Amino acid sequence: MPLHIELIGSLAAVITTVGWIPQILKIVRHRETASISIVTNASLMLGVFLWLLYGVMIGSWPVIMANGITFLLILTILGLKIRYS
Template identity: 80%
Template sequence: MAQKARKIQNCRIQTLCHESAVFPRRICSYINCIPPVLKARSVPLHIELIGSLAAVITTLCWVPQIIKIVRHRETASISLVMNVSLVLGVFLWFIYGMMIGSWPVIAANGVTLLLILTILGLKLRYG
């Protein structure tokens, strides 16, 4: 397998070629580079801590609501439309985190999604 790499606008584009036993021709595949915007950046620790604290607080803020619903078995004051919209938005954030490979975004929105789905399930159960 022959490999070539060339530099194009701060990205590496690799061409991987190999000979196939089934097909006598040379088969090449091209791997596109990641745009510079999506490359990992170095963020100072204090900024990472602020982001992490915000993620923990906004993720866990749903726990008291779940506890209240379970204790009182009443969800009349909870908006179904708002919760469905929130599930959709958090799901899209989760997908975005997967696409850019950001574990903090994936983890925070994954847990938030589970908590909001729990609230939504309780809303449907208790009306």
């Protein structure tokens, strides 16, 4: 695959993965998760897991890494939701 396409995919992966960190920081600081939807986050986690599997099947490291990390971040949010609810 051409380098510029891999770079675009990698940049998209970084942005969408890092986007979960402010939510985790806010939850940890305020210890409040009432506005967090467990159904929405569980659905997103399932979708991200499927993207991870897809990445493994096609051998795409940007897809694998981004979705592996995003899966862990969403799992963290769900864990905090359960802990602080």
